[in-house]
């Protein structure tokens with residue numbers, strides 16, 4: 001190839017990339033012109049929020065809470081945001097988790113002041129908003145393409161986020177940002193779609209702002225907001241909240257509950273039981289970090305045996321986010337049959353944004369399911385698993401009873417509060433269901449191990465459970 005030819009080719013490529021850059025810039029400029037410039041904004045309204053991973057069974061949407069009032073102040077310059085909402089119980093009777101039932105009105109506040117080390121996921125509320133997206137697209141050298149969705153043609157602006165995921169913004173023929181989508185890491189769902197749709201644009205003081213925002217994570221809504229008031233460029237002096245103590249490191253401690261039976265603390269509680277040829281663990285919760293700590297502690301307590309089984313109390317994400325780590329370890333998951341198709345899917349989902357141990361090991365998971373009851377025994381140790389009936393928390397909720405030790409392991413039916421706390425009145429239907437199941441199954445319970453272990457690490461007995469539901473213990 002001659003020198004001249006190379007030069008022409010290089011010039012053509014340069015022109016070509018400039019043309020694309022200009023196109024994206026034109027799209028951003030036109031949208032910014034149509035929507036107006038926002039340095040700050042305050043918007044308020046009402047609607048619903050939803051607790052991701054807390055559905056009553058794996059095929060249902062996330063449970064709903066009513067946001068009686070909702071206000072958010074955003075500062076795209078500093079950048080920072082503050083959210084204040086008052087929420088009430090949305091599911092009656094309670095169905096699913098997310099700390100249901102909410103009694104009365106619950107105030108929730110969230111403040112994020114972006115610092116150099118603020119995780120991208122926490123900043124997304126800003127950069128997924130229509131005006132914030134356009135600013136982020138301009139800053140991050142977005143490219144543009146066209147896409148037809150549902151018969152409508154969009155200019156799609158795309159840039160790559162710090163978490164290596166694409167962020168796509170759909171600009172409609174009115175030059176409004178109609179949808180923004182990206183992907184974030186979720187311990188269960190892997191590369192999880194996070195998308196927000198914006199509709200009902202209205203003019204607020206020369207700025208176009210949506211009056212409807214729907215955010216979805218993992219295919220179901222997490223927020224459905226109707227906006228009634230928008231103050232463009234309102235004062236937004238958002239102060240960072242007082243520094244939180246650093247998150248507890250998930251190092252495990254343990255307590256011997258009986259011969260070969262160990263309680264593992266230092267996070268969500270778990271049990272390790274020393275069967276003749278292998279270890280049985282009850283619960284693989286929270287995260288890979290917590291599951292790894294439980295596995296390490298179980299192997300330290302019970303050396304030279306493999307972990308053959310891990311019992312999953314239910315498929316809520318906080319109780320299942322360590323299961324992939326146990327799958328990588330080669331353990332068989334014991335779960336209620338309602339959870340199996342979902343957990344099989346979880347085992348196979350791509351985790352490219354944050355490859356975990358299972359993604360690296362590519363191990364095939366194995367499952368054993370149960371319906372109403374199942375007994376694990378080696379002839380010496382006995383673990384009886386029972387399906388909880390009459391509880392709206394989760395359709396596949398399992399309790400574990402160790403008859404020799406008179407120990408009952410339960411998740412989310414009774415989450416102990418400080419010892420001097422006043423019992424709720426009326427009692428939680430979930431706690432009442434636990435009492436009813438203990439009675440139905442005639443379990444001789446001496447000690448209760450709540451997976452949400454009390455912060456003071458106290459021993460929880462049946463009398464404490466009965467007191468919490470306003471009854472005296474029958475034994």
Ligand SMILES: [Zn+2]
Pocket residue numbers: 097098314316319393394411412
């Ligand atoms: Zn739960």
